[in-house]
Amino acid sequence: MLVSYGxxxxxxxxxxxAMGAWGVTPVLLGCAAACLxxxxxxxxxxxxxxxxxPGGRAPATPVVSRR
Structure with a gap:
C-alpha cells in the first residue's frame, strides 16, 4: 500500500x-489492465x-467495545 501511494x-x-503520445483510449485501457x-x-x-x-467462523453477533 505504501508503494502505491509513493x-x-x-x-x-x-x-x-502518455495520453499525448498514444491517445486517451490506449492509456486508459493500459491503466485498467494494470489494475486488473x-x-x-x-x-x-x-x-x-x-x-x-480466528476459529474459522465469523462471530454471530457484532463485537461492541464497552469502555
Missing part, C-alpha cells in the same frame, strides 16, 4: 504525456484465497 505522483506526472493485473496477482498466494477469521 508511486501515485509518478503516475500522475506520466499520464498526461494487480488484483489478480494479489489473489495468487494460497493464503489470500483461504482467509478466515
Amino acid at each position: 508511486c501515485a505522483p509518478l503516475g500522475l506526472a506520466l499520464i498526461a504525456p 493485473l494487480g488484483a489478480a496477482l494479489a489473489a495468487v498466494p494460497r493464503t489470500s484465497r483461504t482467509l478466515s477469521t
